[in-house]
Amino acid sequence: xxxxxxxxWQAWLDExxxxxxxxxxxxxxxxxxLGLLVGSVFGALLGLLCGMVAVVDGLLEGVVRLLRPVPGxxxxxxxxxxxxxxxxxxxxxxxISVFWINFYAxxxxxxxxxxxxxxxxxxxGHGGFWGRLFKVVLxxxxxxxxxGLRTGLGQGWMSVVAAxxxxxxxxxARMMQASSLLATDVVVVYMLxxxxxxxxxxxxxxxxxxxxxxxxx
Amino acid sequence: xxVTDSVACLEDVGxxxxxxxxxxxRHVSLSLLKGEFxxxxxxxxxxxxxxxxxxxxxSNPTEGQVTEASQSAAGxxxxxxxxxxxxxxxxVFQDARLMxxxxxxxxxxxxxxxxxxxxxEKQARALAALRLVGLEEAAERWPRRLSGGQRxxxxxxxxxxxxxxxxxxxEPFGALDPITRSALQDELLKIWQQTHKTVLFVTHxxxxxxxxxxxxxxxxxxxxxITGELKVEAGQKDPHxxxxxxxxxxxxxxIAGEADPGGxxxxxxxxx
Numbered sequence: 001x002x003x004x005x006x007x008x009w010q011a012w013l014d015e016x017x018x019x020x021x022x023x024x025x026x027x028x029x030x031x032x033x034l035g036l037l038v039g040s041v042f043g044a045l046l047g048l049l050c051g052m053v054a055v056v057d058g059l060l061e062g063v064v065r066l067l068r069p070v071p072g073x074x075x076x077x078x079x080x081x082x083x084x085x086x087x088x089x090x091x092x093x094x095x096i097s098v099f100w101i102n103f104y105a106x107x108x109x110x111x112x113x114x115x116x117x118x119x120x121x122x123x124x125g126h127g128g129f130w131g132r133l134f135k136v137v138l139x140x141x142x143x144x145x146x147x148g149l150r151t152g153l154g155q156g157w158m159s160v161v162a163a164x165x166x167x168x169x170x171x172x173a174r175m176m177q178a179s180s181l182l183a184t185d186v187v188v189v190y191m192l193x194x195x196x197x198x199x200x201x202x203x204x205x206x207x208x209x210x211x212x213x214x215x216x217x
Numbered sequence: 218x219x220v221t222d223s224v225a226c227l228e229d230v231g232x233x234x235x236x237x238x239x240x241x242x243r244h245v246s247l248s249l250l251k252g253e254f255x256x257x258x259x260x261x262x263x264x265x266x267x268x269x270x271x272x273x274x275x276s277n278p279t280e281g282q283v284t285e286a287s288q289s290a291a292g293x294x295x296x297x298x299x300x301x302x303x304x305x306x307x308x309v310f311q312d313a314r315l316m317x318x319x320x321x322x323x324x325x326x327x328x329x330x331x332x333x334x335x336x337x338e339k340q341a342r343a344l345a346a347l348r349l350v351g352l353e354e355a356a357e358r359w360p361r362r363l364s365g366g367q368r369x370x371x372x373x374x375x376x377x378x379x380x381x382x383x384x385x386x387x388e389p390f391g392a393l394d395p396i397t398r399s400a401l402q403d404e405l406l407k408i409w410q411q412t413h414k415t416v417l418f419v420t421h422x423x424x425x426x427x428x429x430x431x432x433x434x435x436x437x438x439x440x441x442x443i444t445g446e447l448k449v450e451a452g453q454k455d456p457h458x459x460x461x462x463x464x465x466x467x468x469x470x471x472i473a474g475e476a477d478p479g480g481x482x483x484x485x486x487x488x489x
Contacts, residue, residue: 116314122275123308124379125331135327139318215318215359 035094043102051110105148109141
């Protein structure tokens with residue numbers, strides 16, 4: 001049952017008039033941005049640390065292997081158990097799915113840093129951990145970090161649906177309600193809304209990324 | 218020449234990466250005197266760069282001792298380094314090794330980060346170093362926009378800006394085309410005459426060593442040791458002179474590890 005394009009416009013207007021559309025976007029946006037922030041920051045930090053410090057890498061290797069294949073959706077019951085059916089639970093699910101993308105992006109980026117830059121840093125008095133981190137690792141792995149963040153932006157929107165699947169209010173929850181009432185036009189309205197939001201965040205991030213990486217050809 | 222003129226000194230240095238099983242360097246003694254331009258000549262892969270890194274403090278010798286300027290040479294310069302405004306040594310890499318994420322000026326200023334200077338002072342010093350290598354107007358450019366010769370000039374500026382007692386250069390012009398190389402050699406000589414830096418210049422090119430250096434030290438063998446050294450006077454620098462040809466022949470013999478054919482004064486570093 002595919003809704004006619006004309007019915008989408010009416011469905012959207014109804015959602016806007018009822019205030020549901022604006023509220024759903026606001027709710028989802030707050031889950032999304034917080035989850036994205038937490039997942040990206042922790043993922044990238046841990047990835048950097050594992051990439052730089054062999055001891056940490058060795059210690060966490062097993063845990064990483066164990067947790068990595070767990071899909072974001074599988075965390076939903078735990079999110080409900082630990083945080084409840086609320087904003088924190090939804091944020092957690094989004095953060096988890098973004099975390100791994102940034103973890104691996106950062107890890108690979110650090111491993112890809114040309115070791116000759118470490119020698120350069122040491123030659124000019126920055127051979128310590130912090131010198132290496134700030135003078136070499138962060139700038140040199142910026143392209144990989146930015147690619148991870150960008151992939152996470154998309155993955156984050158995808159997991160918004162999973163995070164809100166069980167009733168935390170937002171776009172995903174609204175979609176679930178509509179689909180249970182077979183209101184496919186409303187479902188499509190929110191699908192398009194999400195696509196638009198993703199396009200917008202990706203577009204904006206493009207500016208940030210090209211500014212940070214302006215040294216690249 | 219007294220010991221106090223020495224800027225840096227290696228005494229009976231040996232270097233091994235496997236705890237003394239096999240040595241890369243063995244029994245190397247070399248003293249660098251203030252203001253001299255020493256070329257470290259030897260075949261590729263013999264350990265010249267390794268020796269440079271021992272001087273730089275990037276590799277710790279397994280045997281022997283490294284004495285640095287601060288312990289021997291007194292004066293205002295060393296006092297200022299204690300105040301954190303200079304560095305004892307600076308290294309110019311073979312591949313320029315510029316950070317692509319920094320502008321030309323940013324790359325030169327990298328040498329100064331961590332020194333007790335204000336941002337303004339750092340910028341002024343970096344610009345002065347760029348002026349010295351003739352790249353002041355390229356300060357805001359990205360390294361990828363530079364030619365090979367220009368990149369190497371930035372590498373030289375980065376080393377000069379820290380005002381080092383000892384300038385270490387690891388085959389800096391080896392990867393350049395002959396025309397650019399010759400131009401940069403001339404410029405380096407000009408800078409050396411202006412700044413009176415002590416230079417240790419690694420090369421495997423006999424002509425380059427003859428053109429630049431006041432003293433040539435030959436590193437050869439396995440484990441590598443100093444197989445001979447020559448002082449080069451102005452009269453011997455003309456490639457068409459017979460003195461130049463004799464010197465070149467002697468250096469070839471030293472590199473090959475053969476007996477010195479003789480023909481001019483000859484020292485072993487231990488005798489200095």
